[in-house]
Amino acid sequence: MKILITGCCGFIGFNFANFLTKTNKKIRVVGIDNFSDYYSVNYKKKRLKELIQNRNFVFYSVDINQNKKLIRLYKKYHFNYVFHFAAQAGVRYSLINPRSYIENNISGFFNVLNLSIKFKVKRLFYASSSSVYGELNKFPLKENYELRPKNIYGLSKKMNEEMVNVLLQKNKTQCIGLRFFTVYGEWGRPDMFMMKYLNATYNKSKVFYLNNYGNHFRDFTYIKDVCKILKRLIYIKLKYKHLIVNICSNKPIKLTSIIKKIDDLTLIKPKIKKRSLQKADILKTHGDNSLVKKLTGIKKFTDTSVGLKNTVEWFKKNKNTINF
Numbered sequence: 602m603k604i605l606i607t608g609c610c611g612f613i614g615f616n617f618a619n620f621l622t623k624t625n626k627k628i629r630v631v632g633i634d635n636f637s638d639y640y641s642v643n644y645k646k647k648r649l650k651e652l653i654q655n656r657n658f659v660f661y662s663v664d665i666n667q668n669k670k671l672i673r674l675y676k677k678y679h680f681n682y683v684f685h686f687a688a689q690a691g692v693r694y695s696l697i698n699p700r701s702y703i704e705n706n707i708s709g710f711f712n713v714l715n716l717s718i719k720f721k722v723k724r725l726f727y728a729s730s731s732s733v734y735g736e737l738n739k740f741p742l743k744e745n746y747e748l749r750p751k752n753i754y755g756l757s758k759k760m761n762e763e764m765v766n767v768l769l770q771k772n773k774t775q776c777i778g779l780r781f782f783t784v785y786g787e788w789g790r791p792d793m794f795m796m797k798y799l800n801a802t803y804n805k806s807k808v809f810y811l812n813n814y815g816n817h818f819r820d821f822t823y824i825k826d827v828c829k830i831l832k833r834l835i836y837i838k839l840k841y842k843h844l845i846v847n848i849c850s851n852k853p854i855k856l857t858s859i860i861k862k863i864d865d866l867t868l869i870k871p872k873i874k875k876r877s878l879q880k881a882d883i884l885k886t887h888g889d890n891s892l893v894k895k896l897t898g899i900k901k902f903t904d905t906s907v908g909l910k911n912t913v914e915w916f917k918k919n920k921n922t923i924n925f
Contacts, residue, residue, distance in 0.1 A: 603679065604628060607665055611690070613824070682725075685710065688706045689705040690754075724776070724777065727761060729779055730780060733755050735748070744780070769842050776843045778846070779848050784827055785823065801871035805872075807872070809873050814876075816856070817884060817885065820852065822902070837897070850890065
């Protein structure tokens with residue numbers, strides 16, 4: 602089995618590539634990344650250093666907008682499955698540099714989708730987001746609800762889902778859109794809440810800015826649960842050409858509660874500056890995970906107390922080398 606993972610040096614892409622290569626030596630994983638400088642390139646290279654220790658993993662420095670390079674890879678490997686995680690991340694950054702979302706999340710996605718169809722990939726998995734729901738106040742959010750993205754990041758993910766519906770049609774490739782809800786854990790993104798807070802905790806020169814005074818609710822989903830789900834989804838029988846699935850724990854938690862749990866684990870309190878709601882932020886995410894449970898047979902998700910403990914222990918062990 603040959604699998605392509607785009608964005609393999611990003612948070613989810615790295616963890617899944619590492620999980621897949623370690624749990625099944627018969628799977629050959631090809632990873633690509635462009636080392637975008639949206640956040641620390643050095644940090645991404647440390648992830649890659651971990652990945653290349655796996656003999657059944659091979660890496661190529663390729664941008665998803667480099668279509669000719671992508672074509673060569675598809676021709677060389679004839680992938681059975683593709684996991685597409687390469688994208689411009691960040692909700693707030695979409696207010697600063699919207700063009701990056703058009704180029705990467707729409708044009709780049711088209712390249713991967715188009716080639717997956719052309720080369721008859723059995724199944725393409727692609728990262729969507731809980732951001733497609735916008736500020737719907739009808740919880741838990743179900744996959745068939747109306748989509749109302751309130752920022753260009755969420756809009757780009759909604760357009761990905763619509764693009765699949767238009768282009769797939771009579772082709773043999775199947776697609777699964779993965780609506781991720783606030784994934785956290787080891788090797789997390791340094792621009793996200795949890796890693797920012799831990800970085801401020803262990804770096805006295807850093808100030809942690811608590812948006813909306815900590816009154817946000819997030820459906821935190823542990824990265825190891827995500828990896829198990831993604832692997833199970835490879836093997837399920839799929840009667841649909843295109844399926845959308847929420848990847849979430851179905852247990853929203855207030856940010857102030859997470860902060861207290863982290864403080865209890867570290868016994869350190871960082872400098873906190875509270876501020877009002879930031880533009881483009883969503884107040885609450887809470888997804889319905891009944892479909893993903895039914896598909897994968899996974900009934901129990903990691904409790905946040907366990908996930909946080911693992912994350913904090915990893916951060917303490919690596920804080921002097923990761924250099925955010």
